[in-house]
Amino acid sequence: MVFVEDPVVLAIVSACSLVVGGLLGLWVGRIWGVRRMVQSVLRDAEVTARLDSPTGLWNRLGFEERYITARDGRRKCDWPVSVLFLDIDNFKAVNDTYGHPTGDLVLVCVAHLIGESFREYDTVARMGGDEFAVMLLGARLSESIEVAERVRRDVSSMSVPTEAEDWRGTVSIGVIEITRGEELESAMKRVDLALYAAKHAGRNRVEAN
Numbered sequence: 001m002v003f004v005e006d007p008v009v010l011a012i013v014s015a016c017s018l019v020v021g022g023l024l025g026l027w028v029g030r031i032w033g034v035r036r037m038v039q040s041v042l043r044d045a046e047v048t049a050r051l052d053s054p055t056g057l058w059n060r061l062g063f064e065e066r067y068i069t070a071r072d073g074r075r076k077c078d079w080p081v082s083v084l085f086l087d088i089d090n091f092k093a094v095n096d097t098y099g100h101p102t103g104d105l106v107l108v109c110v111a112h113l114i115g116e117s118f119r120e121y122d123t124v125a126r127m128g129g130d131e132f133a134v135m136l137l138g139a140r141l142s143e144s145i146e147v148a149e150r151v152r153r154d155v156s157s158m159s160v161p162t163e164a165e166d167w168r169g170t171v172s173i174g175v176i177e178i179t180r181g182e183e184l185e186s187a188m189k190r191v192d193l194a195l196y197a198a199k200h201a202g203r204n205r206v207e208a209n
Contacts, residue, residue: 063125082144170204
């Protein structure tokens with residue numbers, strides 16, 4: 001081992017060490033910064049792939065994945081989880097009468113109202129066309145029916161301005177509380193039957209299964 005006693009040399013060596021250390025720290029910092037940026041972009045891309053672009057709600061894939069997570073929590077902790085299935089009544093007539101641009105406007109307005117009607121940690125998704133699904137965490141069937149009734153009333157009282165005349169419409173809603181460990185296919189089949197019952201009973205209704 002060589003010992004350097006010259007203070008000038010020691011100062012130079014110390015300065016060089018500080019520079020090298022600083023450059024190394026900067027290099028490592030940039031690597032971690034790039035890594036965090038890449039991870040952030042990937043997370044954003046994953047979230048985007050699970051969103052419905054016209055409405056900004058979750059799409060079917062996003063809903064299905066979040067349902068599985070909630071189902072597993074329901075299985076472990078036995079906490080209640082309910083699902084709502086909503087459909088805009090006579091929506092085809094909107095497109096046929098006023099055209100698809102008006103239909104898209106109605107769809108987005110209804111989606112916005114539905115999305116604003118639930119808590120941040122609930123899951124609101126557009127499942128396709130004019131169908132929406134909502135997953136309520138910690139909500140029993142009776143509570144979910146009350147929420148569904150409130151949403152139904154809110155939609156029936158809303159008005160969407162169009163070039164021809166203001167659109168006023170309704171939604172039908174099916175409601176279920178999932179059983180412990182219930183698979184997605186079973187839950188969606190049951191809530192779809194509840195929605196069908198609401199449609200069959202005259203629309204603008206809430207039915208539970």
